Amino acid sequence: QKEVEQDPGPLSVPEGAIVSLNCTYSNSAFQYFMWYRQYSRKGPELLMYTYSSGNKEDGRFTAQVDKSSKYISLFIRDSQPSDSATYLCAMTPPGTYKYIFGTGTRLKVLA
């Protein structure tokens, strides 16, 4: 079993839809949770960063962490064609620089 599981998609939604992207993990020591966005032929860029359980909002993006269920989510409101990209979750336990990445979910927002 992989430490981090993420549905690869692709996920296609109409413009304006609410998008939900999810990852599950098995290591209860993970405390830092991140979402990266990667456009085609580019490097990943950090979207959201959360520490421990709860919600964090940034504009149209909300990151949610449920440590009891070992489940994290990224919600995108009012999705735009420019949101079309691959979204990678990443997590790391405290005291280490090593990230564990999900395989990424490819999202297409249709105009």
Place this chain on the structure above:
Amino acid sequence: IAGITQAPTSQILAAGRRMTLRCTQDMRHNAMYWYRQDLGLGLRLIHYSNTAGTTGKGEVPDGYSVSRANTDDFPLTLASAVPSQTSVYFCASTREGDSEQFFGPGTRLTVL
């Protein structure tokens, strides 16, 4: 412009050849990383360096070596390339005490 640069952007290489992928950052970040990204497998850590002069093995280190002679540069060497090393390679860095990894634009490597 602050950030990470990687070279070359892409490369086609004959099997058995030696190749060094270059990575330079100007943010004075202490930690640097090399990942490979393959379809269906995501980003996998090859090697990392917590600070200049030290390196460590990641998840898939075989066939690769790194060095960290100074803070800014972290080259990745394939001593004798094999077709299974065909991939997109990303270099990343992190500031001490921070958790955000900054990624370079990647090197697309094809080994024939």
